[in-house]
Amino acid sequence: MSDVTLESITKAYGDDTAVDDLDLTIRDGEILGIVGPSGCGKTTTLRTIAGFETPTAGRVLFDGRDVTHVPPERRNVGLVFQSYALFDTMTVRENVAFGLEMRDVPADERRRRADELLELLDIAEFADRRPRTLSGGQQQRVGLARALAIEPHVLLLDEPMTGLDAKLKTRLRTEIGALLADLEVTALYVTHDQEEAMAMCDRIAVLNDGHLEQLGTPADVYRRPDNAFVANFVGTSNVLEGTITDGRLDLGFTELDGSFDASGDVRVAVRPENVAIGGPLEATVRQATYLGERTELVAALPDGTTVTLRANGDASYTRGDSIPVAIDADRIRVVE
Amino acid sequence: MQNEHSITMTSKTDTETGRTEAGSTRTTSNTGAETNTDETGTPDTETDTNTDTNTNARADGGTPANSTDDPWTDAGGSPSALLGRPVVVGVVVLTVAVLVVPIVMTFVSSFARTATGALPSGFVTLSHWRHVLGLGDYGVRANAVPGLTFSIAIATGGMVLNVLVGVPIAYALSRYDFYARDWVNTLAILPLVPGVVLGIAFLRTYPERGGSALGLIVGYCLLKSPYMVLTVQSSFQSMDLERLEESARSLGASWPRTFLTVIVPHAKQGILAGCVITWTLAAAEFNFTYMVHTGDPEPFSMFLFRNISNAPYLQSAAAISIYFCIVVAAILFLQLIGNRGFTTARN
16 A cells, blocks of 8 residues: 545745645546646645655645655655756666665665666666766666665656657556556656646646646546636636526527536536537637647637637638537536 | 975075076977967968958948848858857867967977987987986986875865865855855855965964874875866756755655765766876875975975976976876876766666
8 A cells, every 4th residue: 555645735935825725536546637727836845745845834644654754765766857857977787776775785785676677667678887978868777766765665756757758658658657557666756747647647637727637537627617717727628608597508609408407697618529510600710730630720600709720630620610619518518 | 496496486486597508499499489489379360360351341342132031041151150169169279279289299209319409309218208207327316206105195085175175165065045154155265265374273283293104194285175176066056956955855866875876876977077186186286285384205296396496497487287197097087086986877
């Protein structure tokens, strides 16, 4: 068992509250993603778990044990940074063995375990090189191997792939996701890239301004955003204003049937993929971005509201084109 | 006795040049070096300018169509692409020559019997070296070796003290954002005052201990500390200090261990540079030594001073050569330590 619980954590710097009364549990063996815009408190949360920040209020529990005031070196957490922060004065193998050395593991055992991890991360051939001579992706593998070598209670990843190029990122996240699942590592994955979080994490916590906006599986958060912020931050959403009366949603330019629970003035979120081409509504193309397999369109609805939608890449659109669209009423989510 | 010479050292040397035999020899050599510089310097610049304009004309007249068609790939025809490398090489060679020639000349001269002409002649004799070092029958003064050893020891002491004090200061200045940080920063650079000033301050504050070996070590440390702090600080600022430290801490290293096994080794180049600078400058520090030190053993700067002012050129050459040999040896030694030392892995 290795879980981490944050109990009403508050971290303030003077008048500035970075994290405000946050409750969060990282379950045993799961990868929990924290996403949010910069300054939302995600890095502060990570540093609080690592022990580099002492919360102004609240407790940090590892398996129910209070570690709030335990110094970082005695918490047994693995850290992986965006900037790698590898030790350039040592070889790759020495980097990976560093944590074991600090734990007074005998030299031959250190070497064996370091080599094992380097093998696992597919970087064994660089064992005797200096980290600086490796590519970004390889360096990040070294960083991960180094953090995993100490068999951490929790692995904390702070934007580990932000510096890497898109293709490598995609490959690495599949690989690392599988590896962490195999090793049954409990991990916290901090990123501003919601797509990365969706791909890597078992659950996602969306943070905004120090508050937890929503916590759930990637599908939950994507399909059933609790509020407009989550709807906008995770994926793209069209947020429209309307009125619900007797389960019918009146958007002004059209009325949609659906069993809406709420009533009165509301804001609803519609994903771009739930606005289909071909339907009763008349829209005017404002902007068309050709992306190869699809074209992303920004179109104005009859009342002037713009929505983002996606069209097949085969058809071509230009600004000013008139297109028929339909909104899938079943996929509309009331967010406010 | 040394009092009379010291302060007006330069002017005295100048006035003496015309009068004594040794003085005139020295002037010859000096002017020789200067003329060399001018001769090599002036024509070189001229050639550069000539070629520059020539190529410009050629490029403009010869291939106008090409350069307008494809401005990016035609870089080979531009003056900077054609001349950049030769000019850089030329400047480097010239600079090295200008800097090295006087040193080599001095060193070679120290083994010559006479130096009355443009070039020294009558090789090879060790008599000047022996004379300067006070060995054999030549010595005007007792053996100079203990004094040199003493100087090496106190310069090393100052350097070590500088590492112990300067590295933590540089670390604190780079790592932490604290109230009064700017003040500390200024205070760390403040000792860059002339040695005379610090010497007087020292003597007034510590009249008893000021002139002792310990006084010299502390004084050298203080006087040269800005060089250590500044070089190490720039080393620290060029790395992700905070993340490195956090990595090491999370892996189980306590703060002192992190500092010694991760932070300090990463600043190795800066510390080494700081050591070389502080050692060399401390070894030759004249003003401060002159102000506070009395009696034996004779520190290095006093030794140099005695052998340069009021001494024949060849004797000065030998004294200067000894200084260079010691400095080169010290630098090589420090680099050797730097390349081998600081290893962190114990396996």
